[in-house]
Amino acid sequence: MERLKTFIMTTLLVSFLTLSSFAIRIVIYFAKNKEFFMLESWQVPAVILLGLLTAISTTCLLFTKDTEHVKWNARIAWHFVICGILVMVFGKLFGWYEGIAGAVTMFVNYVVVYALVWIGNFFLTKKDERQINKALDDIRDEE
């Protein structure tokens, strides 16, 4: 159940972030050219498919029960590489970037978003840690 929840949440998060990046690009394009460009209708299913594939990678690599089988850092590295490949391949197939400069920009965006997700996650976990320790202070037996 927990894994299914993670799977759905990751699909939604990746789809949302990718569509958000399109929205930002549309706004930037409008600021430069004073006109909108419209997304093709098949772009939305492509974004959802990317969300599904990254969710499969996330659920299989980061949310498995057997945590000792492959070291955690190696799992993160694999996750980063697989999701990066998925983003770049989808970008190429569906025309989300053009040329080497576009590919580099897309990859940099991916790295920044990936890092932000982990940094956000780190601070949320630290917040949990502080809250739990504070609550434990009130109930702890004497040593």
Next chain:
Amino acid sequence: MKVVFNSISKNEKESAVINAAELTDSIKMAISLLENGEAAIVGYKDGEKCSLSVSRIYYIESVDDKSFVYTKNDCYEVRYKLYELEDTLDRRFLRVSKSMICNIRKIRSVKAAENARMKATLLNDETIMISRNYVKDLKKRLGL
């Protein structure tokens, strides 16, 4: 077991009678709770039987279908399944992984670990891991 409660006046002496076919470990636990105000479970160390008051327990671990109770410095085997203990023990005890129940009052501190788990350091400096799914239960138990 059928339980009968008889209300008595304050100046009468309180007493309890248990009618049972044999003195089981569960009954011993109940007797300890009534006599000492605290539950105890029966543990075995080097083949010798001993009564362990629940407040001494740091954590209980299941290894190869056997359950072991860990106190500050000792380890005892108990003849209960982990799920039986989980049902019997009070709210100080919380399942922290598939194979472990921990006395949360014996946790000195927790530290975030990989895979959204928490590493808990106990009052006797031992460390145990709290699985991702059970971190939520710990927060809930602590009212967070």
